[in-house]
Every structure is written in C-alpha cells, then in structure tokens.
Amino acid sequence: MAGANFLLTLVAAVLCVCFAPTAAGPGIPEIKAYLNGVDTPNMFDNRKHRSRCRGLRSRKRRATSTHRQLHRFSTRPRWPDNYRIKWRWLRYFNNDRDRRDLITCGSSSGVCAAFRAPVGGVLFALEEVATWWRSALLWRTFFSTAVVVVVLRAVMEYCKTGDCGLFGKGGLIMFDVSGVSVRYHVVDIIPVAVIGVLGGLLGSLYNHILHKVLKVYNVINKKGKLHKLLLSLSVSIFTSVCLYGLPFLAKCQPCDTSLPNTTCPTTGRDGNFKQFNCPKGYYNDLATLLLTTNDDAVRSIFSINTPTEFNIFSLFIFFALYCILGLITFGIAVPSGLFLPIILMGSAYGRLLGIAMSPYTKIDQGLYAVLGAASLMAGSMRMTVSLCVIFLELTNNLLLLPITMLVLLIAKTVGDCFNPSIYEIILELKGLPFLDANPEPWMRNITVGELADVKPAVVTLNGIEKVGRIVEVLKNTTHNGFPVVDSGVIPPIGSPNGANELHGLVLRAHLILVLKKKWFLQERRRTGEWEVREKFTSIDLAERGATIEEVIVTKDEMEMYVDLHPLTNTTPYTVVESMSVAKAMVLFRQVGLRHMIILPKYQAAGVFPVVGILTRQDLIAHNILSVFPHLERSKGTKKGQ
C-alpha cells in the first residue's frame, strides 16, 4: 500500500513538474483570479487537467473534486485556441463572457459533485469564486448543479445494483446526522461560542503557518525540478509512514457489546471498529480513522451516540497528524485540496473539545465534530453562507442551522482579526494580480493622473496609420490596447483650426490580425464598415494569442496605410485624470475592464485628448506602493468589510 502511494505520487508529481506546473495546488485561487480578469498563460490548458485527474485518482479523492467537473465545462472553450479540436459550434463560446460563465458553472458543479451539495455549490461559486455576478449567472449555475445532482442520483441508483468500487457510497447525503436529537437551550450558546472562537483562532493560525511553509517551499521549488520532485516524494513517504505506523501507538479498546446491530471489530474496508492489530473483541480506534477513505473517516468521526468510541489520545494523534499533513502537503507539486483536510482536522478538534466539555453540556460529541469542522473551515476560508448550506446539505439536519450559523459567524469574525483568508494568502503568494472588491483607503489620496505621470508616456495611433508605425509600436511595446486619436478634425462647434478627436481603443490582437491578413491601403482613406465585415469574421476577431513575431511585412508594405477606424472600439470606458484611484478601481472591477483611457480635465487647443491608459497591473496595490512609497504610511484598515 505504501509502495502504491509512493508510485502514484511519483506519477502525479512528474506530470505536474514536467508538463503542467499549474495543476499543482488546489486550483480554486487560480479560478478566482481568472474570474477576476487575470489571464495567466496556460491556466486552463488541457494537459493540466489530465495530470490533475490522474493526481486526483491517485490521492484517493483527497483533493476537492472541483476540477473534475470543471474539466467538463471550462476547458471546452479553450481547446479551440491551443489544441487540435476546432469544432465550429464551440467557437460561439469563444468569448470572455461565456468562458467566465462556463468556468463559474464548472466550479459550482465541482463543489456540488464533491459534497453532493447543489445549493452549496452555487453559493460557493457566488461567495468565494466569482467576481462579477449577474442574475442570469445565478440561474445558469443553478441549472448546472441540477444536472450534476440528477446525474449523480442516476449513477448512484445504478451503482447500488452493480459494484462501482468506492464510488457511489454514502448516498446523496454524505454524513447524515439527522437522527441526532437537537435539543439545545440558551446555556448551550456558551460551548457553541467557545467552538467558534477557538475554531477562528486555529483557522487563522493554520493560515499563518501555511503561509510560512509555502514560502519555504517556494524557495525549494525554485531550485529546480529535481528538488521539486524530491520534496513531493519525501512528503509522500512521510505520509505513508505515519498512516501505517501511528495506529500501532493506539491502545486496543474492548468492543462495547451494549450497542445493537454493530459488527465489532470489523476487518474489511468499512465499519466504525477496525480490528487492525487487536485481538478478537477489541478494536483500534486510530486505525478506524486512518486506514480508510477520508469520507469514511469523516463519517465515523461525525457519528452520533458514540461518546466512548474514540480515545482522547487517538483523537489527538489524528488531529496533530492531519495538521502536519495539511500543512506540508499543500505546497508540493501534486494536485491537492483544502476542503477535506480541514474538515478532518476540524472534526477531530471538535470531538476533543466535546470530550473536554462533556461534564458541562449535553450536546452530542458527533455534533461537536460537525461544529468543529465548520468552525475551522470558517476560520481558515472565511466563507459563511456557502459553508452553512454545504454543512446543511452534508448533514441533513435543518435544526442544526441556527448553531451552525453562529459558529460560522464567530469563527469568521475571530479569524478576520488576524489575517486574510487562505485563498487571498495563496493569491498573494502566487503573485496573481487580483483586484480586491474594496479599495485600500489610501487609494483615495491619489489620482489616476498622478499614476499616469509616472508611467511611460502613452502610445497612441492615428485613425489612419502607416503600417511601418504599427509594426514598430507592436514590436517596441507590450501594451494590449492603444488609443486611436484623429487630429485636425472639424468639430460641430468651436475651434476653426481643427480639433483632436479621441476615436477609441484598438486592441493589439486586432492590429496583428490586420497585419497578418495584409489588409493595407495604398493611400490615406476611410474604408466602409462592409469592407471589414467581408474580410474579418467575428470568429477571427475573437481569436487571441498571435504574436507580432509571426507577422512578416515587406518593405513596400511598410509604406502603406491601415484604416483603424472600423476596428476600433469607439466606446471604451474612460475616466478624467482627476479621478481618484479608489473610484477608478471600483469602476474597473465592477464593469470588468482590461483597459481604461484617462482623459484630460482641461479643454483647450494644445491639449492632447488622452493622458494615459490604465491596466489591471497599474491598479494592484503593491505596484502603486512601489512607485509612491509615501502612501504606505497612510495605510489603514479596509473599509466595508
């Protein structure tokens, strides 16, 4: 078994290290960044998913299966770009908006499939993953999780008759605790609050240590592929040693013969009372928790009316082991998840607390385990509504709702006092330019004009531009959008000596397309709309990824002209230079922009109609602070959280 684990980890790690480095880790931060508007190269390519799928299988579903579903939905629109499949109809989804919608649906379906929590999946996508939210999207994610649930049910129905291995067990409700009698009174609020506070503290501590561990791992991983591989493999060996060695430390416990209808001890894969190394009539409680699938471990630890089943010592070893494994496994080069390790940690913590507080309250210890898992998740991931619904759907006990809500709110509040959520920490570590919903307070003290001043001067193009200039501009800059300005036009009113007119914004991709298709003019003239339509289909215009190096332009062609007017987006979003960065950022994020043109606040003859151009990178807090370090001092707490 240890050998098998080693081998499978090796395969997954080699795949991740050599072929798809982005497949390592939990995936959710990357999706979050993508939906925020960050377009990392290779973020969603096909190979990643293959190695991720392999990794998932090998690691016995330790990872959340977000990606299994995501694979089905989200990679489709990306395939036509980079890979072989070029179906015509798929191209209709080849635009940013549909791609984002599909990925959001995919992430909600993933959570839905992992926890069999359709509504929880929708809320997860809403609360944690998505940046922009439309009413239509709510409906679409809901539809996709409905499909997942119906398919799941059908497969489960089928698996009941045949044998699908570990799949299909547990039914639609994974950890049913609906049998527990929830009779709690006002005094029970005290232990519930204690669970929440401690869960919040532990969660933020976990975030803090994980941050440190990931930093160390980053240093190791940078040293080369071999280091990366060795790190993964040593973690794998450590895991195997612990899982098979630690149960020997636990004392054998006698079976409780007073319980009806339970087989004790059990020798197979299932069951609450594993025999392991014990004589007949005894069971090893640590083996029950460690030598099984994670799902079954959660099920055993959540089980109700079993106050004496688990020893404090065994629970503590289990808790400590999962803390260590959760911390060291996360950053290695294999696909991994956050949900189940934290649920396991949290449920062990909850049961330990339950045993410690058992003289004072009557709350069942299985319930403590559920609440402990909820509190640790809220303390680390800082979600509330979605976690609440996921736990409701996992445990099928509506009467737990009020106390679950309380625990989640307390844990989140406590955690927020110390550090940001685990996803934000990972996003920052990965250096992804994520735009936060709330601008920092010091952003109100700086205008976009000041920001534009310290940047290199903006590169603008004429409405009818020479091919040579376009090639030069594309080669010498890395900008993705260029303002198009017409000079010397006659405005309807005012100045007789001609005005400058801001015509709009042209994209690098479209300029390259023009050069590739050699759509040149011999003389400076305006072309008609229909000429463009004839030449470029909407599919051409949606293509991305071509580079200027692929384009070959002859010397003669360099002297020719291109009419950029029909290719220009005449309605780009703009801000005046006196706009504060905070407000510009709100606009940028709310409307979902890539570029924003800065206009002058003055209106006079010599003034150029464009002051600069703002991109996502310009609005990232630490990029601004690197140029204006004095703003750091006025840094305070965020408003509106």
Next chain:
Amino acid sequence: MAGANFLLTLVAAVLCVCFAPTAAGPGIPEIKAYLNGVDTPNMFDNRKHRSRCRGLRSRKRRATSTHRQLHRFSTRPRWPDNYRIKWRWLRYFNNDRDRRDLITCGSSSGVCAAFRAPVGGVLFALEEVATWWRSALLWRTFFSTAVVVVVLRAVMEYCKTGDCGLFGKGGLIMFDVSGVSVRYHVVDIIPVAVIGVLGGLLGSLYNHILHKVLKVYNVINKKGKLHKLLLSLSVSIFTSVCLYGLPFLAKCQPCDTSLPNTTCPTTGRDGNFKQFNCPKGYYNDLATLLLTTNDDAVRSIFSINTPTEFNIFSLFIFFALYCILGLITFGIAVPSGLFLPIILMGSAYGRLLGIAMSPYTKIDQGLYAVLGAASLMAGSMRMTVSLCVIFLELTNNLLLLPITMLVLLIAKTVGDCFNPSIYEIILELKGLPFLDANPEPWMRNITVGELADVKPAVVTLNGIEKVGRIVEVLKNTTHNGFPVVDSGVIPPIGSPNGANELHGLVLRAHLILVLKKKWFLQERRRTGEWEVREKFTSIDLAERGATIEEVIVTKDEMEMYVDLHPLTNTTPYTVVESMSVAKAMVLFRQVGLRHMIILPKYQAAGVFPVVGILTRQDLIAHNILSVFPHLERSKGTKKGQ
C-alpha cells in the same frame, strides 16, 4: 367573524387611503426599486409601517411579513430625517450605502421570519431584491437572519410553556414533510416535468390576468378616496361570504377510522378534519381548508399519506376561490402579500394534478402539493435558487431537492416565454424608474451624445459663482447635480490663452445648504479646505430634503460670491459622448450612480468641457423610446437572460 373581518379591513383601508398610500400592496417591488437607486418620496416613512403593521395583524398574517422585520431595521435611518427622534449615533447610518445595506438585511430578515428560512431569506434578498451585491453584504444579511432565527427559537421555546395565541406554532420547520419516503425513479421525471410545465403556464397566466386587474383597479383608484375605500370593502365582503358560505357546498365525508392517533372530526381551530356542519363521525374537507389560518391550511394540504382526505370537488373550489381572491385582493388599498396566496393556489393545483395522475405514479399527493406550490411560485415570481432553499427549509426534506430544482427550472423557463416576473410587472405599473441589469439591444445603436442633444442644454456653474446665479438656477431647474467648470485656467501644458477645466459635480442639496448657512464671500476668491470643515459637519452634508423655497436671501447677498470648489465632488464618473447608451447604463447600474457627466470627444479651444449630464430617468427604456421612436422597430429579445 365576517363583521370583524369587515371592520379590520375598514381600519386598514382607511389608514392606507388617508395616511400612507404607499403601504398598500406587497412592498417588495418598492424595496427592489429603492435598492436599485430609485428614491420615491415617503417610500419608507414611519407612518407607513404603522398602518402596515395594523393591516398585517388584521388580515391574519395573510401578507408576507417582510415588513415586520424591515420595520425594525430599515426605518431607523430614515427616522431622524422626518420624525422626532434625532439620536446622534443614528446619524452615522444616515448615508445611502448604510441605508441600502440595512434595507437589504431587513428584507432578508423579513423572509426569514415569515418562512423561518434563514438561508432562503439571504438568497431571496440576493436573487430578487438587491441590485448591487458585495461580499460584505452577504455576510451582513446572513448575520441578521441568524439573529432572527435565534430570537425566533427563543420565543418559540418560551411560547411552548405559556400561551402566545397563534404565534409560535409550527416550530422552526413550518410544513415538515421529512417523513415522506422519497423513492423516485427515472420514469417519475415525466409527472415532475408536467407539474413544472403546467405551473409555468399557470404562473404566467396569473401574471397576465393580474396585470389586467391592476390596470382596472388603477382606473378605479384614481377616481378618489371613496372609490378606493369602497373597492377594498367590497372585496372584503366578497371574501367573507366565500369563506363562510362555500364550505356548505362540500359534501360531508366519513372519518377514516383506520388512521391511528387522529381526532376526527375536530371542532376547534386546529386539526385536519373539521366538523363544521357535519354530523358526528363525518368531516367537511372544504371547511378544513378555508376556516383556519393560512399556515394551517398549507400544513393540511401538504400533509402526506392522506390520499383520500380531500375531495376533487372541494380542492377545485379551494383552488378557484384562491385564484379569484389572489387576483382581486392584490391591488386594493390594504397591505397584502404574494407568497401565501400563491403557495395555497399552487398546493391545491398540485394536489388536483396528483389525483389526476394517481393511476400512473407512486408519488405521494402531499409531495404533489409541495411541487405544485413551488412550480406556481417559480412560474409567477421567476426565482430559482432562493425558492429552492426556502422550500427546502419549509419542508425539511433534502431528498426532495433534485425534483424541486427541476420543477423550479422548468416552471421558470416556461414562464419566461410569456411575460416578465410579477415584480417587474408591478414595477412597470407603478412607473418606478427601475434600471434593468441587461440593456435592451437597441440601446447599442444610440450614443449618450445623441441623448444629450435632445435634452435641454446642461446648466453648469462656475467654480466661484454669484449667489444670485445659484438661486436662479436652483429655482428654475429641478436638477439634482450641476457640473462645475472653471474657465480661463492655465493648463500645465499647451494653450497660452487659457483653458476650461471640468472641476466636478456639485449637488443641489449642498448648494441649498450653502445658501441656508449663508456662507458667502465678499469677493471672488478661493477658500481653504479647513474653512469648509469648520462650517459644515459630515452630518450636515449627509442631510437631504431641504428645498430652495425655505431659503431667504437678501438683495445685497445676491451680489456676493460662493466658492463651490470645496463642496464639489471632484471625481464624478464620466463618459465620452460617443459612448453607447447600453454601456453607459451598465456603468450606471454597476457602480450605482445618480448622475453621470458626458464629456466631449473633441479637444480644442472653443469646445466646452461638458456636453451634458445623464440621470436615471434619461436611461429608462420607455423614456428614450418616447424621444427616439425609430429605435422601437429594432427592439428585439434581451440578451443574457
């Protein structure tokens, strides 16, 4: 009893007609409009809630109790404005954002209290009510519903011992159907789909007829207060006659003695088998449904394993009666709700369908009632996720989730083919300028510059303006914001003969404040920031509602000056005149604006730096169509729904 109903309706109607006309109706459309940015006068004043509360009590909780909670939260910030209570600390909530957040929390708490559905309440606020959604708001609404649930539980616990009348009955789960065995197979999808399709058809038919009825009522209500009152009272008499007369039509049914633990017939207020006019050993099924609270009626009709309890004839009368009552009660001048009438209608429809299809499937008739109610609500209100969670929380049966999801999705899709949701219909009838999430397709064919051209020329103020001019402008226009332009300034680069500078936007309320506080200057000069801070507190600046008529300015003062610079918002959102109306609308709604300044696309000496100003009214579809009727022809279906 009929007399009591008449009297109570009279009181509610008189209050509504004479004191608080906005209290009539369901209230949700108004909240939706307010959260969209519409600020109707008296929308949330104190008197309204008093008469609404009275109405609620009198009408035996027929209305959804959204407002009971809302009252607690949302009116608070408004009180200091119009009423006596002027607590200092309340003023800190006296800004638009906090007010909106509180109202959103209030509406979610209202639904939570009405259905005891905390998560459903949050989702309802998210899906139906709120226009802007922030992650922080999700957390806040969740917190407020958590408080509501904890309070509810405590009160219920207390009511178990004492006697609180009808309050506190039903527990935290109102219509528990968790006992039903949900064993459905692939073939059961067919009846489920039928429920969904018929529910969608009925729902859209209900919307259609209600639209017509409300139009007729509008005509009657406009004729005067007496007409309004008479209409309400005649509906009340009709209701009483039907409720007490119709049960005589039903045949008495013999009690089923095979059922254990049921008292049959019952003579009191509760119970599934009302004796009414029947001999001993018999019960009147229509009386069971009609002569009880609505909650109990729903509970009886949802009850499982009672296939023979209700007669087809009685169910049909019940269905028809509630269709008629639901249609004619809604528009009269008393506070009323939508949720419970539709649930009652839907459950009767579901049971009827269940009886009709009983030879073909094994689904329980109580389940049919639940699904029928869900389908009719989705067909009329077009919500999906929130309804699904509300039904989950009402019925406490997680295994129903997949089929509920299917029914809701089918019903919504079918309904959307025919007409918009009931709330949108009411919003349109009330003439509230609600900004839709998706711009109409023809809005892409018109620019904001064209829109500005047909409006009266924009009124701008100088940075340092004469008092006389300000008074004149305020008296002659109704605009709420004025662009401030400095002329003859020297820009950093370019034109030596001076430029025009757009300084920002000043609000009407602030201008009136200046006039009231007589903050005038003898000569044209710039004032310092500190002078303003000394004179105006942030509380002063947050005040609204003063009118120019309250201000008295002497003739001497008219010749003095005001420096508007410190009072100007220097960072208003702007668009260039070539921006399409569709994109401007997205910006307007996404960022939550009141005014948007239109800038010229030309840059030259004689060009004025402001082309116009856009307000919410300018962006409402039918306002644009009234000026540009030719756009109507290109009107098509909405994209993105």
